[in-house]
Amino acid sequence: MKFLIIGGDAAGMSAASRAKRHLPEMGVQVLEKTRDVSYSACGMPYNIADAGRDMDDLVVRSADVFRRKQGIDLLTEHQVLSIDPQAKTVSGKTGAGEPFGFGYDKLLIAAGASPLMPDVPGVALPGVMALKNLEDGRRLKAYLARQTVRKALIIGMGYIGLEMVEALCSRGVAVDMVKPGPVFLPWMQPMLAEVVRETVTDNGVGLYAGHPVEAIERGGGGLRVICRERTFSADLVLCAIGVAPNSQIAADAGLALGLNGAIAVDRRLRTSNADIYAAGDCADAYHLVTGKKTWVPLALRANRAGWAVADNICGRPVALPGIAGTAVFKVFDLQVARTGLSQREALDAGFEPVDVQIQARSRAHAHPGAATISIQMLADKKSGRLLGAQMVGREGVAHRINAVAVALHNRMTVADFAQTDLAYAPPFSPVWDPLLTTANQLMKKL
Amino acid sequence: MKFLIIGGDAAGMSAASRAKRHLPEMGVQVLEKTRDVSYSACGMPYNIADAGRDMDDLVVRSADVFRRKQGIDLLTEHQVLSIDPQAKTVSGKTGAGEPFGFGYDKLLIAAGASPLMPDVPGVALPGVMALKNLEDGRRLKAYLARQTVRKALIIGMGYIGLEMVEALCSRGVAVDMVKPGPVFLPWMQPMLAEVVRETVTDNGVGLYAGHPVEAIERGGGGLRVICRERTFSADLVLCAIGVAPNSQIAADAGLALGLNGAIAVDRRLRTSNADIYAAGDCADAYHLVTGKKTWVPLALRANRAGWAVADNICGRPVALPGIAGTAVFKVFDLQVARTGLSQREALDAGFEPVDVQIQARSRAHAHPGAATISIQMLADKKSGRLLGAQMVGREGVAHRINAVAVALHNRMTVADFAQTDLAYAPPFSPVWDPLLTTANQLMKKL
Numbered sequence: 001m002k003f004l005i006i007g008g009d010a011a012g013m014s015a016a017s018r019a020k021r022h023l024p025e026m027g028v029q030v031l032e033k034t035r036d037v038s039y040s041a042c043g044m045p046y047n048i049a050d051a052g053r054d055m056d057d058l059v060v061r062s063a064d065v066f067r068r069k070q071g072i073d074l075l076t077e078h079q080v081l082s083i084d085p086q087a088k089t090v091s092g093k094t095g096a097g098e099p100f101g102f103g104y105d106k107l108l109i110a111a112g113a114s115p116l117m118p119d120v121p122g123v124a125l126p127g128v129m130a131l132k133n134l135e136d137g138r139r140l141k142a143y144l145a146r147q148t149v150r151k152a153l154i155i156g157m158g159y160i161g162l163e164m165v166e167a168l169c170s171r172g173v174a175v176d177m178v179k180p181g182p183v184f185l186p187w188m189q190p191m192l193a194e195v196v197r198e199t200v201t202d203n204g205v206g207l208y209a210g211h212p213v214e215a216i217e218r219g220g221g222g223l224r225v226i227c228r229e230r231t232f233s234a235d236l237v238l239c240a241i242g243v244a245p246n247s248q249i250a251a252d253a254g255l256a257l258g259l260n261g262a263i264a265v266d267r268r269l270r271t272s273n274a275d276i277y278a279a280g281d282c283a284d285a286y287h288l289v290t291g292k293k294t295w296v297p298l299a300l301r302a303n304r305a306g307w308a309v310a311d312n313i314c315g316r317p318v319a320l321p322g323i324a325g326t327a328v329f330k331v332f333d334l335q336v337a338r339t340g341l342s343q344r345e346a347l348d349a350g351f352e353p354v355d356v357q358i359q360a361r362s363r364a365h366a367h368p369g370a371a372t373i374s375i376q377m378l379a380d381k382k383s384g385r386l387l388g389a390q391m392v393g394r395e396g397v398a399h400r401i402n403a404v405a406v407a408l409h410n411r412m413t414v415a416d417f418a419q420t421d422l423a424y425a426p427p428f429s430p431v432w433d434p435l436l437t438t439a440n441q442l443m444k445k446l
Numbered sequence: 447m448k449f450l451i452i453g454g455d456a457a458g459m460s461a462a463s464r465a466k467r468h469l470p471e472m473g474v475q476v477l478e479k480t481r482d483v484s485y486s487a488c489g490m491p492y493n494i495a496d497a498g499r500d501m502d503d504l505v506v507r508s509a510d511v512f513r514r515k516q517g518i519d520l521l522t523e524h525q526v527l528s529i530d531p532q533a534k535t536v537s538g539k540t541g542a543g544e545p546f547g548f549g550y551d552k553l554l555i556a557a558g559a560s561p562l563m564p565d566v567p568g569v570a571l572p573g574v575m576a577l578k579n580l581e582d583g584r585r586l587k588a589y590l591a592r593q594t595v596r597k598a599l600i601i602g603m604g605y606i607g608l609e610m611v612e613a614l615c616s617r618g619v620a621v622d623m624v625k626p627g628p629v630f631l632p633w634m635q636p637m638l639a640e641v642v643r644e645t646v647t648d649n650g651v652g653l654y655a656g657h658p659v660e661a662i663e664r665g666g667g668g669l670r671v672i673c674r675e676r677t678f679s680a681d682l683v684l685c686a687i688g689v690a691p692n693s694q695i696a697a698d699a700g701l702a703l704g705l706n707g708a709i710a711v712d713r714r715l716r717t718s719n720a721d722i723y724a725a726g727d728c729a730d731a732y733h734l735v736t737g738k739k740t741w742v743p744l745a746l747r748a749n750r751a752g753w754a755v756a757d758n759i760c761g762r763p764v765a766l767p768g769i770a771g772t773a774v775f776k777v778f779d780l781q782v783a784r785t786g787l788s789q790r791e792a793l794d795a796g797f798e799p800v801d802v803q804i805q806a807r808s809r810a811h812a813h814p815g816a817a818t819i820s821i822q823m824l825a826d827k828k829s830g831r832l833l834g835a836q837m838v839g840r841e842g843v844a845h846r847i848n849a850v851a852v853a854l855h856n857r858m859t860v861a862d863f864a865q866t867d868l869a870y871a872p873p874f875s876p877v878w879d880p881l882l883t884t885a886n887q888l889m890k891k892l
Contacts, residue, residue, distance in 0.1 A: 010877070040811050043872045047812070057812040288867070299877045300870050324867035328874055337869055365486050366493070366503040396845060398874035402866075402881075403848035409866050410856035420848075420855050421734070421770035423783055424746050426489045428774055428844035431456070431745045435848075 001026055003313055004090065004104035006080045006249075008032030009039065009133075010299055011280030012110035013061070014306030016072045022314035028072050029102060031092070033079035036134040037063050042299055044137040045163035049170045051145065055138045083107065083253040085273050106275055106313050109250055109263060110306060113243035113281035113297050118155060122216030127223050128237045131160060143236065149173050153225050153234035155213055157184055161240035162196075162331040165205050168236075169332075175205050176232055178225070179241070180212035187342045188390055189376035191357045195392045199334045208232075243297055245282040258284040260295040267319035269309045277312070279305035286322035289340050289387055289408055290349040296323055325388070326405045328398045335397035339405040340388025343378060352381040356441045360434035362396040364426035371395050377404075377414070377438045384413040384446050389435070396428065403435055414442050447472050449759055450536065450550035452526045452695075454478030455485065455579075456745055457726030458556035459507070460752030462518045468760035474518050475548060477538070479525035482580040483509050488745055490583040491609035495616045497591065501584045529553065529699040531719050552721055552759045555696055555709060556752060559689035559727035559743050564601060568662030573669050574683045577606060586684070595619050595681040599671050601659055602686035603630055608642075608777040610684055611651050615778075621651050622678055624671070625687070626658035633788045634836055635822035637803045641838045645780045654678075689743055691728040704730040706741040713765035715755045723758070725751035732768035735786050735833055735854055736795040742769055771834070772851045774844045781843035785851040786834020789824060798827040802887045806880035808842040810872035817841050823850075823860070823884045830859040830892050835881070842874065849881055860888050 003019050005012045008030045016028050030037070040058045047053050066072045077095030084090070091101040115130035117123045127147070129140050143149070152168050154161045154177045161177060168175050177200075184207060185193040201207055211227040218224070222235040245262040256272040258264030263271055263278035267286060271278050280302035287294040301323050311318045326339040346353035355378040363370035373393035379386050389404040391397045407417045418439035424431050432440070449465050451458045454476045462474050476483070486504045493499050512518045523541030530536070537547040561576035563569045573593070575586050589595070598614050600607045600623045607623060614621050623646075630653060631639040647653055657673040664670070668681040691708040702718040704710030709724035711717055713732060717724050726748035733740040747769050757764045772785040792799035801824040809816035819839035825832050835850040837843045853863045864885035870877050878886070 040872065040877070042870070042877075043810055043812055046814075046872055050814075060811050298870070300867065300879075300882075303877055304865070321862075321865050326867045326869045328869035328871045330871060330873045335874070339867070339869070364489055365506050366489055368492075368496075398869060398871070399842055399845035400848065402846065402868045402879070403852045405868055406849045406852040406856070406858075406863070406866050409862070410852075410858065412852075412856065416767075416855070417852070419750070419767050420852050421746065421772045421785070422848045422851055423772045423774035423785070423844060424488070424744070425774045425776060425844070426486065426492055427776045428781070431486070431488075431749055433746075433848070436746075 001105045002103065003028045003106050003108070004102060005030045005108045005110055006090065007110035007112055007280070008037035008074060008076065009041070009110070009112055009280070010302035011306035012108065013038040013066065014303045015108050015110065015279065015310045016066065017070060018307050018310035019314055020070050020072060022310060022316065024071070030072060030074045031078040031080050031090070031102070032074070032076045034133055034135055035076045035095070037066065037074065037076065039134050041133065044131060045160070045167040048137065048141050048144070048164070049167035051171065055134055055141055058134065080249060083249055085253050085276065088275065107277065108309050109276065109278040109282060110280045111246035111249065111282045113245050115239060116242045116244055117239050118213050118241060120213055120215050123239070125216055125218065125223060127235065128216055128239065130239045131164065132243065144171065147235060149235040151234045152236040152238060153178065153232045154238045154240055155179070156240035156242065157207070157209070158240060158242060159327070159329045162200070163329055164238055164240060165200060166330070166332050169203055169205065176208060176234070177205060178208040178211045178213060178227060178232065180210070182210040184209050187344070189343070189355065189357055192374050192376055192390050192392045195374050196331060196334060196336055199332050203332050243281065245295070247282050250278065250282070259293045260284070262295045268312050268317065269305055269320070277309045279309050286320070288322035288324055292349065294323065294325070296325060298327060321409065324405045324408045326401060328401060333394050334392060335394070336392050337397050337401035338388070338390045339401050340386070340408050341378060342388065346378055346380070346387050351387060353378050353387060354381045354442070354445045355379070356438060356445060358438050358441055360437055361430055362393060363428065364430050367426040373397060373434050375434055375438045377442050379414045379442055379446060381446060384415055386412050386414050386417050400435060414439050414446060418443060447551045448549065449474045449552050449554070450548060451476045451554045451556060452536065453556035453558055453726065454483035454520060454522065455487070455556070455558055455726070456748035457752035458554065459484040459512065460749045461554050461556065461725065461756045462512065463516060464753050464756035465760055466516050466518060468756060468762065470517070476518060476520045477524040477526050477536070477548070478520070478522045480579055480581055481522045481541070483512065483520065483522065485580050487579065490577055491606070491613040494583065494587050494590070494610070495613035497617065501580055501587055504580065526695060529695055531699050531722065534721065553723065554755050555722065555724040555728055556726045557692035557695065557728045559691050561685060562688045562690055563685050564659050564687060566659055566661050569685070571662055571664065571669060573681065574662055574685065576685045577610065578689065589682065590617060593681060597680045598682040598684060599624065599678045599680035600684045600686055601625065602688065603653070603655065604686060604688060605773070605775045607686035608646070609775055610686060611646060612776070612778050615649055615651065622654060622680070623651060624654040624657045624659060624673060624678065626656070628656040630655050633790070635789070635801065635803055638820050638822055638836050638838045641820050642777065642780060642782055645778050649778050689727065691741070693728050696724065696728070705739045706730070708741045714758050714763065715751055715766070723755045725755050732766070734768035734770055738795065740769065740771065742771060744773060767855065770851045770854045772847060774847060779840050780838060781840070782838050783843050783847035784834070784836045785847050786832070786854050787824060788834065792824055792826070792833050797833060799824050799833060800827045800888070800891045801825070802884060802891060804880070804884050804887055806883055807876055808839060809874065810876050813872040819843060819880050821880055821884045823888050825860045825888055825892060827892060830861060832858050832860050832863050835884070846881060860885050860892060864889060
């Protein structure tokens with residue numbers, strides 16, 4: 001049997017490696033359009049922050065190891081342009097412009113996502129960039145090394161934008177951020193979003209929500225970003241307004257698309273064609289709180305889905321329970337985490353959401369060095385079920401959210417969660433962990 | 447109705463406050479033998495570490511607030527010496543030696559625990575101390591201020607001993623530790639225990655396991671602690687060999703005792719007498735993994751049990767699911783955490799335990815500043831059920847253990863736990879959280 005994989009990053013290489021471990025005799029071929037495979041894209045902002053680090057540090061395993069040690073037929077700079085599900089072939093062209101074609105018995109589409117670019121004049125100007133793959137990272141880092149970048153404008157205020165603000169500030173660049181929508185972190189409970197906003201502005205970053213970009217042009221020795229009511233000058237413009245699934249070849253092949261135009265897959269990662277799977281940022285997923293489809297382009301679920309595809313192809317059937325929507329990021333000295341549903345998502349899913357927000361200390365009463373942790377917790381009034389939590393603080397946030405994520409997997413009620421035996425010692429928590437205190441408060445509203 | 451409470455710390459004051467909130471008209475009386483109520487005993491090592499801090503910083507809420515603001519009849523320096531369950535009275539004597547007697551409708555025994563002292567000559571010598579209540583802490587701190595303490599010996603190598611090693615070292619005291627048993631941290635997986643042992647000895651602490659103390663005597667300008675094969679000299683001897691439940695008055699009153707001589711209670715915290723409850727360090731509890739009785743003198747479960755007693759007495763019946771045995775402590779720059787069962791406990795409970803130990807990085811591939819996290823995870827081979835985990839590392843341990851604790855509450859299998867959606871960002875974790883990697887490894891042995 002020949003297992004062909006389109007895309008050589010998280011989902012694709014996870015599937016390839018695992019398939020080879022399960023069935024060493026199986027032919028496994030990977031076609032990757034860039035020259036990089038298996039790298040930590042999420043690590044790019046931290047790499048960019050440090051001028052002395054090589055972008056290639058982020059490569060987890062080299063193409064050579066996959067080829068020689070694991071016996072995977074890995075071809076880089078091979079961009080697949082079309083799939084023929086009847087003939088069970090794919091075709092495309094190499095970086096050098098040579099056409100190629102390959103057959104498959106089972107196909108995995110793990111083509112990832114691409115950054116969205118604002119649909120305005122000037123996005124192709126030098127100095128206007130996005131950040132998705134390592135090549136983007138190298139380009140941005142080379143630009144910072146070559147040009148004198150005193151001022152940057154980031155379009156977008158999501159995870160990547162906020163991670164890049166910190167990276168650019170640490171390199172001495174003054175940064176402004178703009179976005180068209182009026183609300184900073186709209187998925188976040190307002191009190192918590194305000195904590196993040198304050199931290200960002202306290203670090204000298206200008207935040208301009210409600211400013212749609214109309215054009216980018218050269219000017220003033222650099223670039224000018226023109227919004228209706230305001231014009232920003234910058235030496236560098238980073239577009240971080242989100243990503244879109246690379247699902248066009250799937251759509252062209254007649255595969256069903258789902259949420260956000262991602263390739264629709266079932267819990268076994270099967271597309272609408274019995275011999276084609278999809279995994280990672282190009283595919284959708286089930287949300288385990290709502291039971292409905294969702295699309296969350298994050299790394300863990302991509303790796304996990306890649307494994308599950310290999311398991312299913314190799315005769316070890318596995319169905320994924322779904323994702324909880326857990327995410328964490330760091331911005332300056334702040335940890336920001338969420339899991340489960342936001343208030344809006346809970347309403348849309350038909351729950352009757354009630355929430356509380358509290359502020360707690362990260363360490364015990366009278367223990368020095370404590371930080372404030374702001375927590376929001378959400379439950380369904382009808383069932384008492386825990387639906388999600390959000391947290392912000394200088395310490396004790398990033399891993400604490402996982403307790404709630406595990407609770408969501410088990411469909412716990414807030415009352416049950418409030419009885420969990422969480423760790424306590426004065427340097428790490430109050431006796432009643434902030435999560436328990438929040439759950440206790442939330443119970444009063446149920 | 448009159449609700450009488452013996453003991454004014456975690457369980458006792460939690461019960462008193464909550465009962466008053468539920469039923470403001472109810473008479474609530476608390477009899478506390480020391481002059482302190484509602485303090486953070488766990489904070490004492492950190493307070494002792496800082497010569498400039500007042501021990502009274504650890505008082506969470508003063509007796510006066512309980513009396514005036516909450517209307518609790520709180521009497522300190524009132525030691526209860528006997529209970530008459532037929533007459534429904536208690537009697538005792540005050541700090542000044544005056545006898546007293548009070549009646550009750552419902553009684554809560556929240557008398558705590560007392561430090562065990564080695565049964566050897568010399569334990570009453572000046573400079574030989576233990577650490578349980580605030581008075582112990584004041585005495586120890588005053589001793590450090592008054593005497594020239596260059597060298598200390600700690601008898602015992604448990605949580606308190608290890609927290610106190612750090613505290614004493616930070617005050618410039620050279621510390622040795624002795625214990626009679628041959629194994630350092632016997633409940634801990636050996637590879638993990640070795641990490642802790644190395645950290646402690648790397649900080650200049652002498653560890654002497656397998657040395658039963660035979661006597662303590664004056665000598666050499668200080669104290670000499672005599673073991674069979676070795677004699678230690680010290681200016682201060684701290685006994686930290688564990689605590690025993692203060693259950694004698696309960697036993698004298700005919701109440702059933704359980705594990706470790708703790709007062710036996712059901713899930714509603716009822717003793718063998720219908721009108722008497724017990725909670726906190728003096729009472730036993732259910733372990734939610736084994737379903738059997740356990741005795742774990744820790745703060746969270748004491749507070750929680752105090753609340754549950756108040757709920758039950760005030761007509762809001764609640765049954766506690768039990769404890770997972772979650773615990774965390776800090777020793778020097780190391781975080782040490784556990785939840786669930788050790789290998790030994792799993793065997794004793796009739797499981798067929800299998801475990802794995804792995805070492806993982808606390809941050810993503812190539813992210814600077816990562817520490818090693820050592821993890822052990824334990825499961826039942828018959829059912830695949832997750833039974834417990836232990837973790838050691840310089841960061842990312844204290845809160846990470848909570849994800850496993852929540853999993854234990856839900857009787858998750860390792861396979862289910864391996865599918866949980868845990869948080870990932872490069873500064874906080876590899877893509878596959880160390881817990882997920884451990885679970886994935888453990889699944890191979892099931």
